[in-house]
Amino acid sequence: MHDQTPAPSATRRIPLVIATVVIGGAVGFAALYGLGLGRSPSGDPACRAAVETAKRIAPLVHGEVAALTVATAPLRLPDLAFEDADGKPRKLSDFRGKTLLVNLWATWCVPCRKEMPALEELQAKMSGPNFEVVAINIDTRDPEKPKNFLKDANLIRLGYFNDQKAKVFQDLKAIGRALGMPTSVLVDPQGCEIATIAGPAEWASEDALKLIRAAVKPIAAAL
Template structure:
């Protein structure tokens, strides 16, 4: 019996969701990298169906969370991401919760309404391309992206994103001196 790649991927993600579902959420032990990594560009849409890329958030520190409405650990951590955005979100920092739902924004809108998410904006990549480009194999996965659009940390699994430890880490990154930009690049992003 031969299983295709898509079925194997769905089976793997389902097993991971069941594995993480019973675990209590804690503050993530996200350690910053010794050297930042470039982030390849990809496209996604917002709630108004406008196409965006990470370059549209230039000059901000981003907490990029790849998630889906059907992912139990993702569902558990989403309120803490909403509280983090309410507390720290602004011109210097943004929580970009990027849904991987194939059903698109309608599923995300329904989920946000049912769970009481008020501060996060809706972003969707129904193609799953962002996960491929970023090398994400399990959701939720969260990347910390610096002012220049470079990945400086990553955490796999659900977490309590508005914990004092996370807030201190993000404030440290946001309050770091603004880097000098290389005029030959746009926000440090490398385009395909």
């Protein structure tokens, strides 16, 4: 699944650990949802609107986005920390006010690389004051490799974000929202989960675009 040579350090073993987690990931993810694990004990009241959004988009979960699992209880995501292309610290909370598709990817992950052009197209069609794709690279070795991959593939619309310690994966894994790569979470403007998918999706498809548009649309406008 990856082309990195195993290294002795714990940090460099992260890709192997993540890749191993993929085995049985879909079953485990469904089990976490079914048992209600990985959620805060009482749920965040501010995230109830995200659950309403999830209910509203549920009929659109089919076709190219059929693997998406919509939220059934309020869940605020951890304030994920990463860096931008200039090495400036960023957090998920920096994007408050926008609906986000947070995607974790790595160059050693073949499905991730194949998914990136669709994310690029989604960003090109939907980005603006109300929506953004936040694709976070978790390569733990050569920091230039993911940058060169994006450049060579002419993926110029996606902002470059990275976390060389892959802590963003561990933070999402801790709440049952990352079991393999790629992982994508649809996040509401308050930082709350709307839906999650373990694995790739065709984000540039009409199925995905309809779902994202419905998620971005204010509830009042959708009624």
